[in-house]
Amino acid sequence: MTPALLLGVLGVVYGDIGTSPLYAMRASLLHFASDGVEPWETLGILSLIIWSLILTVTVKYIAIVMRADNKGEGGILALMTLAQRQIRGERARGIVVMVGIAGACLFFADGIITPAISVLSAIEGLKVISPAFEEAVVPLSVAILAGLFVVQFRGTARIGAVFGPICALWFATIGLLGLIETVQNPQVLAALSPHYAIHFAAEYHLAAFVAMGSVVLAVTGGEALYADMGHFGRRPIRLAWNFFVLPSLALSYMGQGALLLQNPDALENPFYLLAPDWLRLPLVFLAAAATVIASQSMISGAYTIARQCVQLGFLPRLSVKHTSETEEGQIYMPQVNAMLLIGVLILTVSFKNSDALAAAYGLAVTGTFVCTSILAILVFRRQFHWSLPLVTAIFVPLLLLDMIFFIANVLKIPHGGYVPLILGSVLFVLMTTWQRGRQLLFARFRQDSLPLKSFIARLPQSRTIRIPGIAVFMTGQADYVPGALLHNLKHNKVLHERVLFVTVLNEDEPQVAPDRRREVSELAPGIHRILIRYGFQESPNIPRELQSLGEFGVAFEPMQASYFLGREQLVAAVVPKMSRWRQYIYGAMSRNAVPATEFFRIPSDRVVELGVRVAI
Known part of the structure; x- marks a missing residue:
């Protein structure tokens, strides 16, 4: 636990939720601004925001869900693997997998929307300074976002080292501005009582329910805390939240509420109007830097989830670049980075302002919240052996709050909520198609292939x-x-003197212990079967593993080895087990997967590929 580590946490993990004060308060109160905002309405919305931060982030994620780590790794898929271990029936396990995939897909959609809305909301501060800047908002946002994705190859640690001090300055600044306004108008402290939130909901009924779709903007980034746990660990994330991030956010929202109580017209942009005139332009630059950081937390989380998807068999092979010599979880994925960049730029140019994107934002976040709560109920009940009354008392209210957030955002589908729905649905189809295709492919191999024991038995007579x-x-x-x-x-009529059958097994844990990494068995003189196990947080390196076989009495000379790989060409069976359109998608994904030589780090000049036609 060092100051540098805590700064890294601020720079990578808390950027997303840290920039919510830019738009959350204003977006929530806009529903009631047609006839002016009354003081009790301001206090009601403020109370809803404060208590959402406490219940969703502090209680649900920081205090409870982050306990459910898979050997240090967090995120919706890590939680899914924990839940799977507690389920016996195949059908029930399948349902758990579907929930996990749905949550992962919505997380990716969130990762595309977050950078766009965050940067747009910051650059829109220029319009507060002068309306003349309005036309420059979108071009500046596009330039900043492109620059952010271009530097991703430098790695999480380096980016966090640069972003950490900026983020610390950001939280200190927004907390101080909020504190000054709160001291001047202390009546706003009444919003700390949940009474105002309950009174607001009781008074407005359906309108309050609709407003919850905007209140949730204050807690976006909660899932990123969990997904980024593998980058930094649980303790630094908790300390940073409890003693610095949460107080700064609460003071910022309280300050905006105090300003609105005094001047309801400040709803035009309550965040920037908190600052004196001379500070607004520097605050715009600081906010722009902070929103770049906000985007980083989702980008890092997307890399983590994408690699887990590959290792768990939900996506084809993707390039994984390790950016740290000491932290296994700090990675860069070029294909994921490129797809995120394209999606973010399209959204930025299409929606043009943060208010329009706010409707699209909430659905992805709240959908992931719901999936996480459902899986957490299974894990804490069956793995942690919490009693049924305790699980019910804790998770039912939290799940109910998540459902309220989610349904409130479903109402915004016609106004932009369709964006994460479309993105999530496309990703869901891709992941389930790849998973199903691999299952059929392996089943076909088992049906058509010769059992290894029979081959070894016949070898002396052949x-x-x-x-x-x-x-x-x-x-x-x-x-x-x-x-x-x-x-x-069949074609060459020969067999090498020494043959190694190598199988890579992907375990449902982040890292495999060294003593379980390799398993070697001799099938016949000169013929060995090698099983190599990797966790979903690890990247395979086959030549390195084979050079370590000396401890098992198997000599391996890299320059004498030839690697034989099969390249499958899929064709439709007489009675297809997968629809034509899914076969087309699977084939396209298979053709665009990273070559096995690159994924397994096999020297390309030592590889022999043999084509195989497989009917599914």
């Missing part, structure tokens, strides 16, 4: 010519003969 060298056959089915070997025997 009089197969053995030639010098090492043949490494990569196979996903450890108990069956790889198709590449059968094709090699």
Whole structure:
């Protein structure tokens, strides 16, 4: 626990939720601004925001959900794997997987919307200084966002080191501005009582329910705290929230409320109007920097979730670049970065202002909240053995609050809420198609392949010519003969003197202990089966693992090894088990996957690829 680590947490984890004061208060009160905002309405909305921060972030995520880590790794998919371990039936496990995939898809949608709305809301501060800047808002936002994604290759640690001090200055500034206004108008402190939130909801009924769709903007970024846990650990994230971030946010909202009680016309932009005239332009620049940081928390979380999806079999192979020599969780994924950049720029140019994007923002966030709560109920009931009354008392109110947030945002689908719905649905189809395609592919391999035991038993009678060298056959089915070997025997009529059948197993844990990494068994003289296990937080390196086989008595010379890989060409079966459009999608994803040589770090000049037609 060092100051540098805490600054890194501020710069990477808390940027998203830290910039919510730019737009959350204004967006929530705009529903009631047609005939002027009354003091009790301001206090009611303020009370809803404060208590949403306490219940959703402090209680749900910081105090409870972050306990459910998968050996240090957080996020919706880590929670899903924990929940799966507690479920016995295949159907129930399938439902848990679907909930996890849905939450991950909505998280990706959130990762596209967050940078756009955050940067736009900051640059819009220029309009408070002078209306002449209005035309410059979108071009400036596009330039800032493009610059942010371009520097991602430098890594989370370096970016956090730069962003951390800026974010610390941001929280200190917004907290101080809020404190000054609160001291001048202390009556705003009454909003700390939940009475005002309850009174507001009782008075407005449906309108208050609709307003909850904007109140949730104050807690966006809560899921990022959990997803980024693998980057920094639980303790620094908790300390930063409890003793610095939450007090600063609460003071900022209280200050905006105090300003509105005194001057309801400040609803034009209560955040920037908190500052004196001379400070507004510097505050715009600081806010722009802070919103870039806000985007970083979602981008880092998206990398984490994407790698977990690849290792758990929900996405094809993607490039993973490690950006830290000491922290395994700090990674950069070029394809994910490019897709996020394209989506963010399209949204920025299409919606043009933060008010329009606010409607699109909430649905993705609240959908992920609901999925997390559902999975957390299973984990805390079955893995942590919480009693049923305790689980009910804690999670039912939290799930109810999440459902209120979610349904309130469903009402905004015609006004922009369709964006995360479309993005999430497309990703859901892609992930489920890839998962189903892999299942059918492996089932077909098992049906058509020769069991490995039968092959080894027949080998002495086959009089197969053995030639010098090492043949490494990569196979996903450890108990069956790889198709590449059968094709090699069929066409070349030879078998190498030493043969290694290598199977990579992806475990549902972040990292695999060194003593469980490799498992070696001798099947026949010169023929070995090697199982290599990786966690979903790790990236495979096959040559490095094979060079470590000396401890098992298996000598490996890299320059004598040839790697045989099968390249599957999918064709439709007579009775297809997957619809044509899904086959097309699966084929396109398979063709665009990162080559096995790059993903497994196999030297490309030592590889032999053999094509195989597979009917599914």
